[in-house]
Amino acid sequence: MESGEYVSSLNDIAKCVSYEESEILNIAKIIKDTRQEELFDIYSRKLIEWCSKIIRRDNVKSYKIRTLTEKDIIELQQLFIETVLNVNSKDYTKEEVEDWASCGKDTEHFKELLRKNIYIGAFDKQDCMVGFSSMNREGYLHSMFVHKNWQGKGVASRLLSEVEKIAEQYGVNEIVSEVSLTAKSFFENKGYEVVNVQKSRANKLELTNFRMKKVIRKQQ
Template sequence: MRAIECVRKATIRDIPALKQLFRETVLSVNRQDYTAEEVADWASCGENDERWEKIVYFYYTLMVEDEDGHVLGFAALSANGYLNSMFVHKDFQGQGIASTLYGFMERRARALKVSAITADVSLTAYPFFRKLGFVVEKEQSYPANRLFLKNYKMVKYLEYDEE
């Protein structure tokens, strides 16, 4: 188990590490719920550098590192509350990294006063999001590159104290 050393904003220089974490996680962790062909197609979406540049520049993108500077996970949230990404390194699942990232994302969403956080959630991540209080809006077929993968459009409505 690695200790979380820091949570910080991702930069353009972090893209190679984010791409690698994404690819390795999809190919191994998501294999429990998707076929080899599906995870290969999904992982290939991470080869698009322009996609990563948009995530780093236009989303609130945080990454978690350990004391040695290894990336343990990352998440990206839009200004309107769409959780574009949340991935944890394949070797560090179940160690609180996703919960830590989600905490930062929800605080950011609240600071922006969005009414809800939405996400397109894989079959693999579904139990985690349910525990956080997300509900399914609909089951969907989501496009990867060549294939459409089953996932869920989920939402968590944020409540605010009246002032």
């Protein structure tokens, strides 16, 4: 492909992207005006990086958050089981994740959780659940699970931000959660501190997790 054709195609890409379009077009113009092959390659790669970032950001925004009800229990159970078996399996043994995942089969348990906690879910464009979290009046965060294909796309961060807002509305001073080995670093990056390491019963087995907390309101 001739450089002129390449520049033209990059400009076409840039014009189709609405987010920060002016910045992209500026880079495209530099590419068009560049006659040195080395600079041409540098700015071409820069434009492609810009477009890739925008595509990733659009993917992150392609879900909505809403409160969950008993009508969502089947999806809650499925997402819980699949996440434990596919995501948490990197930090726990096969026997441990299978025991933990078996808790997802108890429909009455999920009904009780919905009665005692506010659950929110993230849903994609097809209205399929891709993540969920929860908060209660005491500031206890019971759940945080994100579908294996939506890991690293900002879903957990968005869910955490929303449940922290719920805790603030309840007027609690701190949020407490029992966090898995898998999620520990995520919560630490969000300002949570380990209170202690503990063993908690899943179904029949006791699994290692961390009691963590985050102060969201200083006591008067």
